[in-house]
Amino acid sequence: MKRAVITGTVAAVIAAAGAGFVARALPRARTLFSSPAISFAAAAEAGATIYFQDPDGKPSYSLTPKKTPDGRDWRGVPASADVSFGEPEKPATEGRSAAAKTERKIRYYRNPMGLPDTSPVPKKDSMGMNYIPVYEGEDSDDGSVKLSPGRIQRTGVKSEPAARQRIRSIIRAPGSVQLDERRVSVVALRFEGFVESVANVTTGDHVHKGQVLMNVYSPALSSAAAEYLSALNAGATGKELKGARRRLENLATPEPAIRELERTRDISLSIPWLAPQDGEILERNAVNGMRAGPGDVLFRIADHQLVWVLLDVAERDLAQVAIGSKVTIKPRALPGRTFTGTVSLIYPHLNAQTRTARIRIEVPNPDEALRPEMYVDAEIETGTPDPVLSVPESAVLDSGARQAVLIDKGEGRFEPREVKIGRRGGGYVEITQGLSEGEAVVTSANFLIDAESNLKAALKGFAEANGPQANDQVGGTEARP
Numbered sequence: 001m002k003r004a005v006i007t008g009t010v011a012a013v014i015a016a017a018g019a020g021f022v023a024r025a026l027p028r029a030r031t032l033f034s035s036p037a038i039s040f041a042a043a044a045e046a047g048a049t050i051y052f053q054d055p056d057g058k059p060s061y062s063l064t065p066k067k068t069p070d071g072r073d074w075r076g077v078p079a080s081a082d083v084s085f086g087e088p089e090k091p092a093t094e095g096r097s098a099a100a101k102t103e104r105k106i107r108y109y110r111n112p113m114g115l116p117d118t119s120p121v122p123k124k125d126s127m128g129m130n131y132i133p134v135y136e137g138e139d140s141d142d143g144s145v146k147l148s149p150g151r152i153q154r155t156g157v158k159s160e161p162a163a164r165q166r167i168r169s170i171i172r173a174p175g176s177v178q179l180d181e182r183r184v185s186v187v188a189l190r191f192e193g194f195v196e197s198v199a200n201v202t203t204g205d206h207v208h209k210g211q212v213l214m215n216v217y218s219p220a221l222s223s224a225a226a227e228y229l230s231a232l233n234a235g236a237t238g239k240e241l242k243g244a245r246r247r248l249e250n251l252a253t254p255e256p257a258i259r260e261l262e263r264t265r266d267i268s269l270s271i272p273w274l275a276p277q278d279g280e281i282l283e284r285n286a287v288n289g290m291r292a293g294p295g296d297v298l299f300r301i302a303d304h305q306l307v308w309v310l311l312d313v314a315e316r317d318l319a320q321v322a323i324g325s326k327v328t329i330k331p332r333a334l335p336g337r338t339f340t341g342t343v344s345l346i347y348p349h350l351n352a353q354t355r356t357a358r359i360r361i362e363v364p365n366p367d368e369a370l371r372p373e374m375y376v377d378a379e380i381e382t383g384t385p386d387p388v389l390s391v392p393e394s395a396v397l398d399s400g401a402r403q404a405v406l407i408d409k410g411e412g413r414f415e416p417r418e419v420k421i422g423r424r425g426g427g428y429v430e431i432t433q434g435l436s437e438g439e440a441v442v443t444s445a446n447f448l449i450d451a452e453s454n455l456k457a458a459l460k461g462f463a464e465a466n467g468p469q470a471n472d473q474v475g476g477t478e479a480r481p
Contacts, residue, residue: 049078051063052064052065052066053075056068104135107135109122109131109134112129119131145413146411156444157442158443159443160443162389162435162441164437167426169423173317173359175376176375177309177372178308178309179304179308180307181308183304183305184300185277187213187297187299188298189216189218189292189295190250191251193217193219193221193292194289195214195216195286196217196270197288202281207278210274210275212272212274213274213298214272216271217269217271221248222267224248224253225267227244228245232262245258254271256272277303279303283300285298286298286299305365306365307363308362309360310360315350321382322343325342325380325382326340327342327378327380328378329341329376329378330378331369331375332376339370346358346360389432390428390429392443396419396429404419405441407439407441408441414442420433
């Protein structure tokens with residue numbers, strides 16, 4: 001039995017190294033401990049080297065001494081080293097009772113290559129490899145899986161307790177700069193008149209509120225001014241004077257022109273027309289001497305001190321965006337510059353072709369570096385306002401339809417458990433159901449443990465479906481004691 005354990009151990013190592021190494025190593029492994037005079041204990045005490053491994057820990061093995069490309073010797077692995085991922089059989093010591101020897105009972109033997117094949121008695125597969133014993137307690141009925149300390153160390157299993165923390169995530173979306181519709185105004189007349197002259201301003205010029213844009217003449221405007229002047233000269237007061245002034249105001253006469261009429265008591269042939277706000281001239285339609293009707297747009301002015309950034313957010317991310325969320329804007333035309341704004345509106349309709357929703361961001365633009373139609377890349381900060389139960393993303397085994405974690409029960413035992421997940425962000429995922437705070441979950445090598453758990457479940461189902469006698473025949477070789 002000792003010799004079988006040694007052979008199975010060496011076979012497990014060379015099987016992990018690859019098929020090519022197996023072909024070369026198997027004859028050597030068979031003859032290495034084939035002599036009855038060589039025992040595991042003797043080999044361990046003598047420090048005999050059974051194979052050589054890459055000094056950097058890579059999964060490369062050799063039966064003969066080798067050197068790395070930089071001249072370093074490969075590391076010799078003695079027989080006393082734990083070369084298997086399972087618990088090796090320990091030799092019986094002198095004075096040990098028969099009851100102690102049978103302390104761990106073997107339930108069955110499983111195929112060393114992971115095939116769904118078990119046997120109630122020791123046997124070999126078609127390559128001459130010993131079946132691996134499965135002891136009581138290693139194959140539990142509660143769905144858990146138990147690993148030896150050697151396997152845990154070599155596979156790099158790590159655990160971390162589930163804890164409450166805030167989940168922060170970033171949604172990245174493209175967009176463009178647009179004008180704030182509330183900061184655009186037009187210059188138009190409420191009466192029919194003539195543009196006598198236009199000031200020296202053109203499209204793209206910046207103008208200030210109250211700056212003269214043009215001089216306008218209109219018979220209706222002159223008639224209203226004459227009526228107001230007659231009331232002033234007649235010393236009218238009260239409603240009569242107020243009514244005459246209101247007529248000028250209804251024609252949108254600039255306030256400075258009314259005050260100038262009150263001061264000089266003289267009606268000017270034309271009246272200066274002023275800019276209603278600060279901003280850039282987007283459109284100039286006024287021309288010297290032209291006739292302008294009521295409502296004709298003569299100038300269009302926009303203020304760029306505050307602009308909109310319109311983003312297209314994917315439908316799946318829409319639920320994470322809220323009014324007031326902080327957004328970082330990175331214009332593609334201004335490398336290295338960033339702007340900060342907040343979500344002010346989520347438009348109520350989706351784009352049916354792109355399956356995206358439009359988000360409006362208000363961004364201060366004091367130096368007017370952001371210009372309409374610029375392309376930008378935005379990062380929307382989202383997350384949970386309060387701490388939630390979460391685990392690292394690497395702890396979740398997600399098949400698409402189901403999500404599960406592996407609970408570290410201690411002493412090498414791990415239990416798979418189905419969970420419900422919520423938001424993700426910052427390398428963590430929210431657990432909404434199936435896990436309690438403080439429970440340790442496996443965060444590294446959990447796929448290897450999951451594969452081991454699935455293998456044991458498959459072996460157990462195979463054994464239950466076929467029975468011991470059928471299992472004994474699957475390996476293709478006769479059972480050997």
